[in-house]
Amino acid sequence: MxxxxxxxxxxxxxxxxxxxxxxxxxxxxxxxxxxxxxxxxxxxxxxxxxxxxxxSKLFQKICTRASRVLKNVIQPRDKIFLLKDQNCFNFTLYAVLESYTRKYGIELIFGDCLEDATGSGADSIALPITLDDEAESIIELMLNGAKIKPLSFDEEFGILKVICPIVNVPRPWIISWLEKYGLECTYENKASFSKDLIHFLEEFIPDVKENMLKSAKFVYEVE
Missing domain, CATH: 3.30.70 (Alpha-Beta Plaits)
Known part of the structure; x- marks a missing residue:
């Protein structure tokens, strides 16, 4: 169809x-x-x-941010593995990538779990890591005295390349545009100290999540 x-x-x-x-x-x-x-x-x-x-102007903003990542990580006719479920962020990932089946001639391969990617013929796996996921992870690593490494820097799953198209997209953007149009999906909204801290910091530093990710990338790359 x-x-x-x-x-x-x-x-x-x-x-x-x-x-x-x-x-x-x-x-x-x-x-x-x-x-x-x-x-x-x-x-x-x-x-x-x-x-x-x-x-949706918000969805267009999501696609614009995703395109800045995708132009550097995919090639024409790539085969990309996605999880197919009712999770809001996997749905958004699919919505963003579907147009690339015509723009780049990519093929989307779906599975129920990441292990299904093995033997699927895919070149890469797309994960729905968001900007909030990155910021919260960075805070948790800092508080635990661990080495700071962005989640999106895990570049391989077995022999497959890992890509994170919506890594620069705030989680609230995704939830907002899906809820506005009544699109059914699910997501967990668990309370955590890192979420509360980010929410507090955003009142004074609007781009705090973007700046945290930039700093984490810089620290990781220069080590």
Missing amino acids: NTETAEFLHKIGVDTRFVSILDEYVFINNLKFSRFSRRKEELFLRKFPYYKVIR
Whole structure:
């Protein structure tokens, strides 16, 4: 169905490299580059009335941040393994990467657990590590006197390369855009000292999570 949908969108002048097609949703990754006007949306919905077109500025911001990572870690026709479940962050990862099946010609391979990646033919595994995951991990390592290493710096799983497309995306962005459009997914929201500390610091330093990750990368790379 995605192929038929993408072909029709292309026919009416939409650049499908900048939209993601999942189930019965079309998510616009970049409104300007997709050229998905309201008029084209009307034409599309006449053909596919059961679809929903999502014009989320927040999702576009998520895709922009992810693209800055992806341009350095994937190659045309790569085969990328993803976990397929109802987790909000795996769903977001899928939503971001789906457009790259047309933009880069990548193939997405799904499994129920990371062990399924072995023998799947995948070149790499995409993990849903977010900016908040990194910041919280850095605080925990510091408090325990451990060596600081960003989670996204674990570059291999067996013989497969590990990529983290949404590592620069704040967790609240993901939860917010999914909840706004009533997209069903699950996530754990466990209280922790590191979360509370980050929330406190953000009141005084808006980019504290980004700065923590930059510093952690610098410290790890110069050792």
